Amino acid sequence: MAQIVSLAEAVRLAVHDGDMVAMEGFTHLIPFAAGHEVIRQGRRDLTLVRMTPDLIYDQLIGAGCVRKLVFSWGGNPGVGSLHRFRDAVEHGWPAPLELEEHSHAGMANRYVAGASGLPFAVLRGYNGTSLPSAGSIRPIACPFTGETLTAVSALRPDVAIIHAQRADLAGNVQLWGITGVQKEAILSAERAVVTVEEIVDALDPRPDAVVLPAWTVSYVSVVPDGAHPSYTLGYSVRDNDYYSQWDAISRDRGRFTEWLDSLHHE
Amino acid sequence: MHDYGSDEMMTVSAARALRDGMTCFVGIGLPSAAANLARATHAPGLVLIYESGTIGAKPGLLPLSIGDGILAETADAVVSVPEIFNYWLQPGRIDVGFLSAAQIDKFGNINTTVIGGDYRDPKVRLPGAGGAPEIAASCREVIVVVRQSIRSFVERVDFVTSVGYGSGPGDRERLGLTGAGPRKIITDLGVLEPDSDTLEFTLTGIYEGASAEQVKSNTGWDLRAAPDLEMITPPTGDELAALRELRARSGAQTRSDS
Numbered sequence: 001m002a003q004i005v006s007l008a009e010a011v012r013l014a015v016h017d018g019d020m021v022a023m024e025g026f027t028h029l030i031p032f033a034a035g036h037e038v039i040r041q042g043r044r045d046l047t048l049v050r051m052t053p054d055l056i057y058d059q060l061i062g063a064g065c066v067r068k069l070v071f072s073w074g075g076n077p078g079v080g081s082l083h084r085f086r087d088a089v090e091h092g093w094p095a096p097l098e099l100e101e102h103s104h105a106g107m108a109n110r111y112v113a114g115a116s117g118l119p120f121a122v123l124r125g126y127n128g129t130s131l132p133s134a135g136s137i138r139p140i141a142c143p144f145t146g147e148t149l150t151a152v153s154a155l156r157p158d159v160a161i162i163h164a165q166r167a168d169l170a171g172n173v174q175l176w177g178i179t180g181v182q183k184e185a186i187l188s189a190e191r192a193v194v195t196v197e198e199i200v201d202a203l204d205p206r207p208d209a210v211v212l213p214a215w216t217v218s219y220v221s222v223v224p225d226g227a228h229p230s231y232t233l234g235y236s237v238r239d240n241d242y243y244s245q246w247d248a249i250s251r252d253r254g255r256f257t258e259w260l261d262s263l264h265h266e
Numbered sequence: 267m268h269d270y271g272s273d274e275m276m277t278v279s280a281a282r283a284l285r286d287g288m289t290c291f292v293g294i295g296l297p298s299a300a301a302n303l304a305r306a307t308h309a310p311g312l313v314l315i316y317e318s319g320t321i322g323a324k325p326g327l328l329p330l331s332i333g334d335g336i337l338a339e340t341a342d343a344v345v346s347v348p349e350i351f352n353y354w355l356q357p358g359r360i361d362v363g364f365l366s367a368a369q370i371d372k373f374g375n376i377n378t379t380v381i382g383g384d385y386r387d388p389k390v391r392l393p394g395a396g397g398a399p400e401i402a403a404s405c406r407e408v409i410v411v412v413r414q415s416i417r418s419f420v421e422r423v424d425f426v427t428s429v430g431y432g433s434g435p436g437d438r439e440r441l442g443l444t445g446a447g448p449r450k451i452i453t454d455l456g457v458l459e460p461d462s463d464t465l466e467f468t469l470t471g472i473y474e475g476a477s478a479e480q481v482k483s484n485t486g487w488d489l490r491a492a493p494d495l496e497m498i499t500p501p502t503g504d505e506l507a508a509l510r511e512l513r514a515r516s517g518a519q520t521r522s523d524s
Binding site: 026027028051052071072073074075077078079081082085086089090101102103104105108109111112123124125126127128129130131147148177178179180181183184208231233237238240243 | 294295317318319320329330331332333334335337338339344346347348351352355356379385388389390391392393394395396397398399400403404425426427428429432437438441442443444
């Protein structure tokens with residue numbers, strides 16, 4: 001059953017050195033505040049899983065928290081490169097970064113397999129690409145027709161972290177708008193942390209919402225604007241200028257280090 | 267000198283390749299600008315589908331990302347990411363996939379992963395695959411929008427992120443790719459289409475002020491030009507006005523959002 005605790009407490013209890021951590025949110029509802037707390041608490045040797053690493057993982061990689069990245073698209077949307085990610089891959093700064101690389105369809109299906117308690121998922125994908133060199137992608141014959149399809153291994157993170165619009169006092173969580181793979185990430189993980197804009201007495205039913213019952217969530221923390229510079233539909237808009245300005249900060253190790261220092265002093 | 271830029275010509279040319287009523291799986295950047303221009307001009311019934319799960323999005327401006335709020339707010343339906351790939355893209359329901367590329371080769375294979383060196387130690391690390399491999403595999407056809415340069419148009423891509431025609435005729439069928447593959451590459455100099463026999467991309471149209479020689483010198487393979495090279499109509503006043511209005515509104519939106 002979900003416990004309602006501070007963000008610092010949730011991260012301290014749920015995220016440990018060496019864990020496989022999935023912070024999900026597809027452009028919308030990215031749990032930035034939680035990512036920053038992981039940096040502040042100085043976690044190390046993490047395997048980070050995320051379809052679109054985005055600025056949140058660029059920051060964690062630059063901060064030296066990450067040993068391995070499992071992902072499918074590592075850019076700054078509409079702007080360009082993630083320079084901390086590139087610096088780690090191209091120059092090993094601040095540490096070498098191991099990669100496990102997929103397509104979006106493959107990653108989404110890996111979460112579905114994890115949430116379903118299956119060892120793998122099947123899709124039509126990857127055929128003819130250079131991607132199958134990764135160990136988590138294998139051809140598989142359809143047992144009915146013999147057709148060759150692709151199997152991808154399940155993702156089972158130690159902890160999943162997401163941001164949502166709101167929760168009730170019991171810790172039931174409600175999110176809407178673009179909901180990406182958050183439900184699958186939470187259900188595939190051993191532990192689940194959700195930051196929310198607000199806690200309300202009772203959740204009004206919304207036909208378009210995803211509801212995560214309290215018994216699927218470990219910790220809920222109230223963090224208003226906890227997705228910034230991503231956004232929370234109904235509460236905030238995407239800070240596109242922040243994404244544009246990150247390019248210059250991320251491009252330069254010195255400027256990034258200054259940003260990191262300021263995060264520690266927030 | 268004309269009163270429009272080569273990027274504007276490219277976007278207009280790409281928009282014209284989309285027909286009203288089509289369903290279109292849209293990549294971000296150049297493809298998104300062109301798809302939204304098409305919807306604002308000759309194809310108001312164009313169905314825009316983004317990998318964030320927004321089906322039938324109707325943004326009145328150009329989104330910066332594939333998951334901007336305006337896409338969800340204007341969509342006919344918002345579905346999860348597993349659903350958009352498994353139920354909507356994979357079965358071949360989508361007419362056209364609209365992609366960009368960092369590198370593209372003469373068979374329309376796309377690289378958005380690494381350039382130079384080897385995979386473990388690349389010279390340049392690019393963002394990677396995103397939704398493109400399955401868009402390229404499963405849409406009924408694919409259109410690629412990319413600026414023409416010797417760096418981008420290469421004999422053979424360093425890494426196959428998304429398959430065009432592989433190494434030639436028969437490869438898509440052998441690989442079990444259900445869509446027909448790339449139908450056009452639209453650049454800032456002209457339009458390339460696959461030769462009906464060899465499937466090698468061939469220059470079939472050029473813009474006002476460009477020459478076949480100029481396109482060839484900006485292509486890393488021995489590009490052939492069709493004998494009946496089309497002179498592509500410059501942007502009309504209406505097309506330019508619609509594109510500039512979209513861009514102006516998008517700039518204003520970015521500022522007021524912050």
